[in-house]
Amino acid sequence: MRIQVEVNEALQDYVASISLREPEVLKDLRAETSKLPLSLMQISPEQGQFLSLLVKSTGVKKALEIGVFTGYSLIATALALPEGGTVTALDISEEWTAIAREYAARAGVADRIDLRIGDARASLDALLAREGEAGSYDFVFIDADKENYWAYYEAALTLLRPGGLVVVDNVLWHGAVLDPSAQDSETVALRAFNAKVRDDDRVELSVLPVADGLTFALKR
Ligand SMILES: C[S@@+](CC[C@H](N)C(=O)[O-])C[C@H]1O[C@@H](n2cnc3c(N)ncnc32)[C@H](O)[C@@H]1O
Structure with missing residues (x-):
């Protein structure tokens, strides 16, 4: 038997009450995003604060984000960067990232963000083709x-320097990865992804069952 506290809503509220230091601009962004039908795609404020702590504690200067939506994780990351730090951000949606742009400006971090709209695979190919990009990033989300x-x-492993960190969200997919009857394309892809990362000796690995499951892979 392993100790694993059951994280119900009351405990989540308690954790927020003893730890959450959410900037006003991110609170406002959360309120605005909550009006959207797909608001559940946004990371939690606790997760945003954890990303910020990671970025600060590992001295990230050059970051990459794949999947921006309305910008919560992007702005949390940008706010945590030191002077001169940058984050390249990839998303396919003009509509959702317009909100991200607006709130990045309000947070005073627009000049740290290079937002590229388009299919992320094509944007990554373009980044990889640019001289000096491979091996130059400290952090990828x-x-x-x-x-x-x-x-x-x-692509992240190519772009990261040795010792750079990739963080991957939703790897437990609300538990569906364990349900053999779940055969939709997302669940199938996540199961295959998790198994391949497990066997990837290019990285140091940790998977944490918090939020929707987070993978941390440190490039060797
Ligand atoms: C889960 S949301 C990201 C949430 C965000 N990190 C946050 O903190 O609010 C996923 C995002 O991926 C984007 N996306 C989906 N398919 C994509 C693709 N092929 N290329 C680029 N972005 C894509 C969607 O437009 C959406 O904004």
């Missing part, structure tokens, strides 16, 4: 379409 996670992860 993957949170876009699940079917392409392996392609995003491979």
Whole structure:
């Protein structure tokens, strides 16, 4: 038997009450995003704060995000960067990223963000083709379409320097990865992704069953 506290809503509220230090601009962004039908795609404020802590504690200067939506994780990352730090951000939606742009400006971090609209695989190919990009990133956050996670992860490993970190969201997919009857394309892709990362000796690995499941892979 392993100790695993059951994280119900009351405990989540307690965790927020003892730890959450959400900037006003991110609170406002959450309120605005909650009006959208797909608002559940947004990471939680606790997760945003954790990303921020990671970025600060590992001294990230050059970051990449794949999957922006309305910008919560992007702005949390940008706010955590040191002076001169940058984050390249990829998303296919003009509509959702317009909100991200607006709130990045309000947060005073628009000049740290290079937002590229288009299919992320094509944007990554363009990045990879640019001289000096491979091996130059400190941090990558993957949170876009699940079917392409392996392609995003491979690109991330090329773009990261040795010792750079890739964080991947939703790897437990609300538990569906364990349900043999779940055969939709996202679940199937996530199962395959998890198994391949497990066997990938190019990285140090940790998977945490928090939020919707997070993978941390440190490039060797
Ligand atoms: C889960 S949301 C990202 C949530 C975001 N990290 C946040 O903190 O709110 C996934 C995003 O991936 C984007 N996306 C889906 N397929 C994509 C693709 N092929 N290329 C680029 N972006 C894609 C969607 O437009 C959506 O904004």
